[in-house]
Amino acid sequence: MLTSLAKILKVLNSEASPWQIGWAIGLGLLAGLLPFGFLTLVILLIVCLFTINLSTFLVVWGLCSGLMFIFGDALEALTWQYAQQPGLLQLLASTEVLQFLHLHHTLVLGAFVLGLILLLPAAWLGAVLVKQYRLRLMNQLQQLKIVQMLNATKLFQLYQKLN
Amino acid sequence: MIRKSGWLVFLALLATVLLLVYVFAGTAIRIGMVYTLEKAVGAEVNIDKVSLSLSPLALTIKDLQITNKDKPTHNTISFTQANAALEVWPALLGYYVVNDLSVDGLAYGTERRSPGKVYRGELAEDSEKVDLAEVLQLDLPDADELMARANLQTEAKGEALQQQASAQKKQLESLKTQLPNKANLEKIQADIKALTDSKIENAADLAAKTEQLKKLQDSLKAEREKVRQVQQQLTQSREQLETAVTELRNANAADWKQLQQLANIGEGGLAPISQILLGDVWGNRIAQLEGIYRLVKPYIPEDFGKGEAADAEPEVTLPNRILPLPSQPYPDFLVRNARINWLIGGGEATISAQDITAQHHIINSATRFKLDVQQLPKLAAFSLNGDFAIRDQMVTNLNWDMAGLALDAMTIGDGERALNLAAGLLGSTGTLKLVDNQVEQQAQVVLQQPDFSSSGNKYIQQLAELLNKQAQIPLTLKATGLVSDPDVSVRSPLDRLLGDALLGEAKEKIAALETRLRQQLDSKLQQQLGAQSEWLALLDQQDSETNALQDSIDNMLNAKLASVKDNAKDRLKDSLRDRLGGDKNKEE
Numbered sequence: 123m124l125t126s127l128a129k130i131l132k133v134l135n136s137e138a139s140p141w142q143i144g145w146a147i148g149l150g151l152l153a154g155l156l157p158f159g160f161l162t163l164v165i166l167l168i169v170c171l172f173t174i175n176l177s178t179f180l181v182v183w184g185l186c187s188g189l190m191f192i193f194g195d196a197l198e199a200l201t202w203q204y205a206q207q208p209g210l211l212q213l214l215a216s217t218e219v220l221q222f223l224h225l226h227h228t229l230v231l232g233a234f235v236l237g238l239i240l241l242l243p244a245a246w247l248g249a250v251l252v253k254q255y256r257l258r259l260m261n262q263l264q265q266l267k268i269v270q271m272l273n274a275t276k277l278f279q280l281y282q283k284l285n
Numbered sequence: 286m287i288r289k290s291g292w293l294v295f296l297a298l299l300a301t302v303l304l305l306v307y308v309f310a311g312t313a314i315r316i317g318m319v320y321t322l323e324k325a326v327g328a329e330v331n332i333d334k335v336s337l338s339l340s341p342l343a344l345t346i347k348d349l350q351i352t353n354k355d356k357p358t359h360n361t362i363s364f365t366q367a368n369a370a371l372e373v374w375p376a377l378l379g380y381y382v383v384n385d386l387s388v389d390g391l392a393y394g395t396e397r398r399s400p401g402k403v404y405r406g407e408l409a410e411d412s413e414k415v416d417l418a419e420v421l422q423l424d425l426p427d428a429d430e431l432m433a434r435a436n437l438q439t440e441a442k443g444e445a446l447q448q449q450a451s452a453q454k455k456q457l458e459s460l461k462t463q464l465p466n467k468a469n470l471e472k473i474q475a476d477i478k479a480l481t482d483s484k485i486e487n488a489a490d491l492a493a494k495t496e497q498l499k500k501l502q503d504s505l506k507a508e509r510e511k512v513r514q515v516q517q518q519l520t521q522s523r524e525q526l527e528t529a530v531t532e533l534r535n536a537n538a539a540d541w542k543q544l545q546q547l548a549n550i551g552e553g554g555l556a557p558i559s560q561i562l563l564g565d566v567w568g569n570r571i572a573q574l575e576g577i578y579r580l581v582k583p584y585i586p587e588d589f590g591k592g593e594a595a596d597a598e599p600e601v602t603l604p605n606r607i608l609p610l611p612s613q614p615y616p617d618f619l620v621r622n623a624r625i626n627w628l629i630g631g632g633e634a635t636i637s638a639q640d641i642t643a644q645h646h647i648i649n650s651a652t653r654f655k656l657d658v659q660q661l662p663k664l665a666a667f668s669l670n671g672d673f674a675i676r677d678q679m680v681t682n683l684n685w686d687m688a689g690l691a692l693d694a695m696t697i698g699d700g701e702r703a704l705n706l707a708a709g710l711l712g713s714t715g716t717l718k719l720v721d722n723q724v725e726q727q728a729q730v731v732l733q734q735p736d737f738s739s740s741g742n743k744y745i746q747q748l749a750e751l752l753n754k755q756a757q758i759p760l761t762l763k764a765t766g767l768v769s770d771p772d773v774s775v776r777s778p779l780d781r782l783l784g785d786a787l788l789g790e791a792k793e794k795i796a797a798l799e800t801r802l803r804q805q806l807d808s809k810l811q812q813q814l815g816a817q818s819e820w821l822a823l824l825d826q827q828d829s830e831t832n833a834l835q836d837s838i839d840n841m842l843n844a845k846l847a848s849v850k851d852n853a854k855d856r857l858k859d860s861l862r863d864r865l866g867g868d869k870n871k872e873e
Contacts, residue, residue: 157605160377166298171291198604205608215610221378229605 138175140256144249146178151244152237153179154186155197159224161234194229201232310337314344326361328354329401341384343370352401353394360397365390379607380615385622392628438536439809446529450820453522457823460515465508465834473508474841477501502842509838516831519824526820537810541803616644632661645674665689681719688712692732704745707736715762724768732758755779 146169153165169179190197205211205228214226224230263269288294315335322330333348350363367388375382480498620641627634638654645651651674658667664687671683690711697704715728735758737749752758759778764771 163299167291167295170295170298171288173286173288195604198606202606202608208611211608211610214608215612218378218614221614224379226608226610227379227605228608231608 140249140252142173142175143178143252144245146175147182147248148241148245149174150179150182151186152241153183155190155233155237157229159230161223197232197236198229201228205231307337307339311335322351323404326351326354328352328403341370342373343368350397354403357400357403358397360395363392363395364388375615381618382615383620386620388625390628391625439540442533442536446533449525449529453820454823457827460518460827463511463515465511473501473505477841505838505842512831512835512838519827523824537806541806613647616642616647618642630661630663634658643675646676663691679721683717686714704749705738707738709735719768722768724764724771726764728762730760730762
């Protein structure tokens with residue numbers, strides 16, 4: 123937990139562009155919602171190919187995977203209820219590529235659709251918040267004693283060295 | 286912005302994962318299999334090695350042994366090697382399509398090098414033992430008891446006949462009031478007679494009398510119509526009587542059959558001896574097929590059949606149901622070719638099967654299987670082939686041909702009724718069709734060179750002697766109905782011979798019982814038919830009365846009308862002759 127907090131602080135204070143962090147949040151959210159599979163590998167490839175902030179992506183991925191243990195049941199039930207459209211089922215049945223992506227599984231389909239819907243808003247919101255943070259809060263937060271204490275911990279220093 | 290090293294990072298990551306899977310998958314699968322199987326069987330499971338090859342994607346299991354929890358020094362099942370080659374693309378889509386499955390050195394009950402651990406042990410129920418002691422009981426039931434148990438239809442139909450007879454009696458009595466009044470008819474008759482006997486004076490008188498006669502005719506026709514209606518009702522009543530009597534006689538015949546079954550005295554004597562000896566044995570063997578049905582049932586798709594409650598789903602971390610797609614490219618599980626090399630009784634058997642699945646509608650083909658056994662120490666040859674398909678119904682077809690099965694010494698029954706079979710050779714051919722849990726089976730079984738012995742009662746000793754004199758004992762076995770409780774018929778050309786010899790004393794008792802039952806049933810029929818004779822007498826009486834009336838009215842209508850006309854004609858002729866005669870006399 124402490125390491126995650128330190129990671130986030132380091133990234134926020136780094137030179138990484140707000141959009142790199144925003145996309146990392148969006149894609150981390152998408153990867154976290156999805157059960158591990160071929161789609162996750164595709165997202166990983168995108169993250170590796172583009173200059174997307176890896177630390178933020180990994181942290182958000184982990185957090186969202188945890189959230190799915192709480193909201194997974196509801197999302198799956200909702201998908202089961204709304205995905206029973208003959209047209210959609212026919213499309214999924216006739217296209218083997220969609221089955222290869224396991225989109226005929228309720229949780230994958232529900233998470234993929236929700237992740238896609240949230241991808242852009244999450245990326246945009248992330249970028250805006252990073253900009254606002256750097257503009258208004260970064261200097262003030264650096265003055266806080268708790269942040270200075272956190273920066274002084276051996277763990278954080280070790281983490282900085284490793285990065 | 287593109288990260289130039291992105292591909293390298295991704296490929297390195299992927300290669301690491303695949304390498305880890307390749308290196309540790311075998312061990313992981315082995316540990317998983319041992320854990321799952323031990324949990325399922327409750328005894329030690331050993332697997333020597335599990336290896337995974339990537340091209341082609343195949344899993345190989347070497348030296349699997351499952352300890353028999355009731356006999357830890359032996360295995361339940363073991364095999365030396367099993368290999369399953371999986372198709373990659375269907376596997377990526379989530380379907381398990383096995384191209385080739387082979388199992389070598391499959392054996393049951395082999396001895397272990399060291400006794401296996403048993404985690405939970407319950408001695409299996411010994412349901413295989415055949416107890417024919419009670420089957421050979423020859424106690425005959427009491428005729429009165431049988432009559433009481435039989436729920437006879439004769440009585441019900443007889444009561445119905447009586448009720449109908451009573452209703453018809455009332456109806457027939459009311460019919461009498463509808464018939465023409467005798468006094469009225471006599472009056473009409475007198476009127477007609479008076480009219481026809483009277484002299485016709487002139488043309489006007491003729492016209493008036495014709496008019497009167499016509500009126501009388503009309504009233505007679507009305508009375509005749511009443512008689513016809515009554516006759517129609519009588520005909521209907523007679524038909525009802527015939528129907529009721531036919532039903533009663535049919536019910537009586539059905540009752541007799543039922544009583545014969547209850548008393549076990551069908552086919553002109555006691556039920557065939559082969560049925561008594563082997564009926565339950567064969568029934569139990571057929572019922573074992575239900576085990577197959579139960580084994581297969583969990584693999585049948587949920588939407589198959591009549592919507593029975595599905596088993597509880599296994600608990601998973603996150604639910605992830607598969608959407609009900611209208612079609613799918615592969616079955617959930619399919620083995621295209623399977624070959625099993627089975628070590629059995631000191632020899633080998635080969636089992637081959639094609640298209641093993643529970644979703645035959647997707648591949649549009651049935652699962653086919655074949656078993657060949659040759660030259661075992663105790664079996665000359667055995668071949669079995671068949672097919673199996675789950676579509677609208679689960680249909681299994683089996684054909685077998687077995688020759689020269691050497692029977693081990695066995696005892697049928699116990700105590701005084703024990704019949705020992707020291708040796709014998711068994712041959713059989715047959716077919717079996719299983720539709721869901723309904724079985725239809727036919728088999729020819731021949732027991733050759735039997736060696737029976739008995740130290741029991743004299744009947745069993747006689748039976749053993751008789752059976753030993755036969756070069757072969759042919760049997761025809763049929764089983765139909767529910768697989769767990771089939772209706773088994775065992776027949777043999779020797780039935781009558783054995784039955785007569787073995788059951789000489791019993792046959793007298795059976796004959797007496799049959800006579801008593803027949804007499805009691807006949808007396809019931811006669812008693813119930815009493816209502817019929819009363820009804821019939823009433824009908825006959827009414828019939829004769831109405832026929833007499835009909836004749837009388839017809840006579841009146843025909844005869845008198847003709848007589849009036851003739852009379853009128855005669856008078857006219859006389860009158861004309863008189864006139865013509867008078868004129869001639871005048872001219873002369």
